[in-house]
Amino acid sequence: MKLYYTPGACSQAPHIAAHELGLPVEAVKVDLAKHALADGSDYYKVNPKGYVPLLVLDDGSTLSEANVILQYLADRKPGALAPAFGTPERWKLMEMLAFLATEVHKGYGVLWSPQTPAEVRKAAIDRLGTRFTLLSETLARQPFLMGKAFTIADAYFFVLLNWTNVHKIDLSPWPALKDYQARVAARPAVQATLKAEGLVK
Ligand SMILES: N[C@@H](CCC(=O)N[C@@H](CS)C(=O)NCC(=O)O)C(=O)O
Structure with missing residues (x-):
């Protein structure tokens, strides 16, 4: 999984969750002032919404919205950072x-x-x-x-x-x-x- 983040932005929440859970998440930095990645490429091409966080799953599909990404990550290790769905x-x-x-x-x-x-x-x-x-x-x-x-x-x-x-x-x-x-x-x-x-x- 890849997590697109900007230091101190709301993307830090799923970044913390990934560390708490010990998940193999590669953190990719986004310069929000320029909406660009470290190599200068356009972040809008990665996330048309232009904002962080964005989670890219191993199959290439994406999830945005911090509160949904947080739940997705938590559900990789049931019970650790969120109770089970339906409870x-x-x-x-x-x-x-x-x-x-x-x-x-x-x-x-x-x-x-x-x-x-x-x-x-x-x-x-x-x-x-x-x-x-x-x-x-x-x-x-x-x-x-x-x-x-x-x-x-x-x-x-x-x-x-x-x-x-x-x-x-x-x-x-x-x-x-x-x-x-x-x-x-x-x-x-x-x-x-x-x-x-x-x-x-
Ligand atoms: N609805 C989004 C909002 C995310 C958001 O506000 N991200 C801010 C950083 S905390 C951002 O990337 N702003 C830059 C922009 O919108 O271009 C969510 O809840 O994840």
Whole structure:
């Protein structure tokens, strides 16, 4: 399998999952500023959507959308990072993944554009804050989003939470999120991923 990624982008979530699971995934870096690969070739030719992550399976077929790629990877090692399909626990995990994708991941959307006016930026940060409050209430009760065990939802939320550094969003109103961020960062597979992406030595 090949995972197309950009350091620190949402593609880091499946990259973490691959490390956690010990899967043989070749990580291929994409320069998103140019939508190009290291050899200069056009990334749109690999993924017409132009974004990361993209997973290319060994038969050449592709999967996009972070929350689906995460589930595909997790299901290679049943029970390790996601409960089995069809169980109530899996539906709750899928509910969380959808919340992360649509409310948190895309909640950052306008913040990436330098053209976004200050009041729109503030409104987006306030709205993200309401989502952080909900998630921090959960994480004040339990170590990980779905309970006692780390799942693919945590790989996803960890990456999204790190974007608060880029956008200078102060996490001090949510101490449970800061503790969680440190707890996930300490995982060997997470450190291995950050190293593989060139983000730590
Ligand atoms: N719907 C996609 C969105 C992925 C996405 O937003 N990727 C960003 C990086 S985090 C990206 O590649 N942006 C560059 C672009 O859209 O051209 C998913 O959930 O995987």
